[in-house]
Amino acid sequence: MDTAATGLTFRDATDADVDDLVVLIESAYRGDSSRTGWTTEADILEGQRTDPEGVRAVIKSPDSRLLTVERDGTVVACCQLEHRGDHAYFGMFAVSPTLQGAGLGKVIIAEAERFASETWGVKEMHMTVISAREDLIAWYERRGYRRTGKMTPFPYGDERFGIPQRDDLQFELLVKPLA
Secondary structure, eight states: OOGGGGEEEEEEEGGGGGGHHHHHHHHSSHHHHTTTSSSSSSEEEEEOOOOOOHHHHHHHOTTEEEEEETTTEEEEEEEEEEEEETOOOOEEEEGGGGTTTHHHHHHHHHHHHHHHHIIOOEEEEEEEETTHHHHHHHHHHHHHOOEEEEEEEOOOOOOOEESSSSSEEEEEEEEEOOO
16 A cells, blocks of 8 residues: 555645645745755755745636645645646645655656546646756656756746756756656
8 A cells, every 4th residue: 555645635726725835835945944855946046936926826727726735634745737738737846845755746746647647638747847956857757757958047037936046047848748
């Protein structure tokens, strides 16, 4: 039995979840709390990862859903899924830092892929990852994602996405075929 999946509830986020989701996402990506987990952006970005408006926009978007994962009534993870024609986009993936490394992320990404394939009929999942995050990219590669080499610039100067601590940040597109 997969103990990582034990007691999990998957559901769409609502406006009532916005504050909890912002706290979760911030804790998984930035600041000292993110260092509790196995991967963090804290060394390359400071400032915020998202804000209530950003989370609310994902919840309200007609082609998007913010999959929220609870255990014992507490939000422990989330991810964005967006239908983009022939593929789905996977983003805003956060697992509580204290629960990282126990297999929860594998369970969530598999559920996201299943949903996108079955509900939207898409054949691929796309995501963008900061290319400097080699440990995270390697984790996605172990899940079947491949690096494309297609890069997009980091939005330097827009503090809604954080305050870069390096001048070489860019996003790389990762792609996975879905069954």
